Amino acid sequence: xxxxxxxxxxxxxxxxxxxxxxxxxxxxxxxxxxxxxxxxxxxxxxxxxxxxxxxxxxxxxxxxxxxxxxxxxxxxxxxxxxxxxxxxxxxxxxxxxxxxxxxxxxxxxxxxxxxxxxxxxxxxxxxxxxxxxxxxxxxxxxxxxxxxxxxxxxxxxxxxxxxxxxxxxxxxxxxxxxxxxxxxxxxxxxxxxxxxxxxxxxxxxxxxxxxxxxxxxxxxxxxxxxxxxxxxxxxxxxxxxxxxxxxxxxxxxxxxxxxxxxxxxxxx
Amino acid sequence: xxxxxxxxxxxxxxxxxxxxxxxxxxxxxxxxxxxxxxxxxxxxxxxxxxxxxxxxxxxxxxxxxxxxxxxxxxxxxxxxxxxxxxxxxxxxxxxxxxxxxxxxxxxxxxxxxxxxxxxxxxxxxxxxxxxxxxxxxxxxxxxxxxxxxxxxxxxxxxxxxxxxxxxxxxxxxxxxxxxxxxxxxxxxxxxxxxxxxxxxxxxxxxxxxxxxxxxxxxxxxxxxxxxxxxxxxxxxxxxxxxxxxxxxxxxxxxxxxxxxxxxxxxxxxxxxxxxxxxxxxxxxxxxxxxxxxxxxxxxxxxxxxxxxxxxxxxxxxxxxxxxxxxxxxxxxxxxxxxxxxxxxxxxxxxxxxxxxxxxxxxxxxxxxxxxxxxxxxxxxxxx
Numbered sequence: 001x002x003x004x005x006x007x008x009x010x011x012x013x014x015x016x017x018x019x020x021x022x023x024x025x026x027x028x029x030x031x032x033x034x035x036x037x038x039x040x041x042x043x044x045x046x047x048x049x050x051x052x053x054x055x056x057x058x059x060x061x062x063x064x065x066x067x068x069x070x071x072x073x074x075x076x077x078x079x080x081x082x083x084x085x086x087x088x089x090x091x092x093x094x095x096x097x098x099x100x101x102x103x104x105x106x107x108x109x110x111x112x113x114x115x116x117x118x119x120x121x122x123x124x125x126x127x128x129x130x131x132x133x134x135x136x137x138x139x140x141x142x143x144x145x146x147x148x149x150x151x152x153x154x155x156x157x158x159x160x161x162x163x164x165x166x167x168x169x170x171x172x173x174x175x176x177x178x179x180x181x182x183x184x185x186x187x188x189x190x191x192x193x194x195x196x197x198x199x200x201x202x203x204x205x206x207x208x209x210x211x212x213x214x215x216x217x218x219x220x221x222x223x224x225x226x227x228x229x230x231x232x233x234x235x236x237x238x239x240x241x242x243x244x245x246x247x248x249x250x251x252x253x254x255x256x257x258x259x260x261x262x263x264x265x266x267x268x
Numbered sequence: 269x270x271x272x273x274x275x276x277x278x279x280x281x282x283x284x285x286x287x288x289x290x291x292x293x294x295x296x297x298x299x300x301x302x303x304x305x306x307x308x309x310x311x312x313x314x315x316x317x318x319x320x321x322x323x324x325x326x327x328x329x330x331x332x333x334x335x336x337x338x339x340x341x342x343x344x345x346x347x348x349x350x351x352x353x354x355x356x357x358x359x360x361x362x363x364x365x366x367x368x369x370x371x372x373x374x375x376x377x378x379x380x381x382x383x384x385x386x387x388x389x390x391x392x393x394x395x396x397x398x399x400x401x402x403x404x405x406x407x408x409x410x411x412x413x414x415x416x417x418x419x420x421x422x423x424x425x426x427x428x429x430x431x432x433x434x435x436x437x438x439x440x441x442x443x444x445x446x447x448x449x450x451x452x453x454x455x456x457x458x459x460x461x462x463x464x465x466x467x468x469x470x471x472x473x474x475x476x477x478x479x480x481x482x483x484x485x486x487x488x489x490x491x492x493x494x495x496x497x498x499x500x501x502x503x504x505x506x507x508x509x510x511x512x513x514x515x516x517x518x519x520x521x522x523x524x525x526x527x528x529x530x531x532x533x534x535x536x537x538x539x540x541x542x543x544x545x546x547x548x549x550x551x552x553x554x555x556x557x558x559x560x561x562x563x564x565x566x567x568x569x570x571x572x573x574x575x576x577x578x579x580x581x582x583x584x585x586x587x588x589x590x591x592x593x594x595x596x597x598x599x600x601x602x603x604x605x606x607x608x609x610x611x612x613x614x615x616x617x618x619x620x621x622x623x624x625x626x627x628x629x630x631x632x633x634x635x636x637x638x639x640x641x642x643x644x645x646x647x648x649x650x651x
Contacts, residue, residue, distance in 0.1 A: 100615070100616030100617055100618045101616070101618045112300070116300065116301055116303070118303060118304060122303055122304060122307050126300070126303065126334055126337075129333065129334065129337050129369070129372055129373070130333070132371075132372030132373070132374060133333060133368065133369075133372045138374060144615070144616070145615075145616060146614070146615025146616040146619070147615070162333070163300075164300055165299060165300050165332035165333055165334065192364065192368060193333075193368075195361060195364060196333075196361050196362070196364045196365035196368065197332050197333060197365065198361070
């Protein structure tokens, strides 16, 4: 189905340049995402994490550079083929971005109807399944987004992003605004689905617990490019002052300690 | 029963009958894209009849959540119908997936009961009546709150009155509305004059077109059309502005900072419109008369001189006053409705759209009702 084998990166960015007016956000930015991994994008405020995510999914056209997803140059794909690519990824926006005139269940049904032409009870049953998988109570399906709490909106957004069982899931700050229990459950859900369905997860986050527990690799954005990519352990060995501050600060240490304790408990 | 050939032809599953067991071999891609076909094939499976069901994963190519759920559902239904069901050959990943889907499978929430057509109509009618009554009460109470806030600002805390904001609003609702209000009034003057001449010519009384234009524009049309244009233009913008602030929690932030949204948002708009609408009405009167005058000059050859003379004879200051005096009342109606609808926005952006529509419809409706009330009032006191 794809060009390129297992080793070929599922997302490949080369020489990306993004600028708003005179302000350059990214310049000569390169990044590879491997199939099946959970990769997190971190960086200080204003380093353009969300802009990069929007660039990959085509909401923002870079001034220069190339973007390959599934081995296809998506900036120059004809419309029909682009639609096929769009079926193969799902996106969770920061605040859910649910359609406010539709119920949660109808929101989830949008991609199923639009791309697969499903109809009838099957549609409702699949929506109910996704609602449950995203950890929402059954009643949530009939509710409108305005009737949901922030965390529930996020879960509903995830349910919609997962509607087509995509190969790549983009998550923009998935755990921001969730309580710690909810956030941990959300992380676990993402990791479980990755292990079972086998998708690739590209997430933008500030949540050090997410970074420590579920991410395979971390990409640090700074100085208009990806400064380093590597595992949590690689991060701890970096010498860049910002990275040191980020991962060795009190919060970073707390997250790592918590993970170490959890791992130890699992071993016992 | 599903014809084994149809199942085999789909390339997704194969049935093997073996005495007391039914073996189902899953093939190909069990993914959401094939959901409908899979559902149809599984829906046509034979009844258990006390047999055992074996679902075999060994030959499957791909499974996603929907595929796994279909398998789980089939097994669960089989068991519910009194048969044994087992899943074989699933890799550890698929086991986890099946476990997750099993956890997610739960009875659908009961659907709300549907009313019969007649009961539904009564239900809608009743809700509508309650809604309108509720709306009226709300509007009256909000008008009261606004007047109280204006009184407070005028007599108790004059320093809290937002002058800058009021001027900015006056600019937006008054000065910037002049081109459209002027153009509409001018055209109305032209139209009345043009239509009136035709009718009056039948009596040889063409010259009375001046009276027709003057009285209709000054008493009614100048102010009424201005008010309608402003309800559409400014009433809607009040609702959208305040509504967007409400969604963004700015209004709540104001309350927590000890600011009264009515003082900060509503009063400047009401005052600005109260000042500007009479001015716009005067301007509209002028433009309407101008249009009438030009048209009678062109069609009847009534020179502006003659027009002005007839005008002086046709109207008194009362005719003019009766028109303009209505302006502040219309202004309060439009501004209060617009602001109230804005503050009633909640939840979603869709609500901003709905409230804005409501604001324009109610604003225009109330202006016309008020105009009718004024007509009756003036007739009664004999002006």
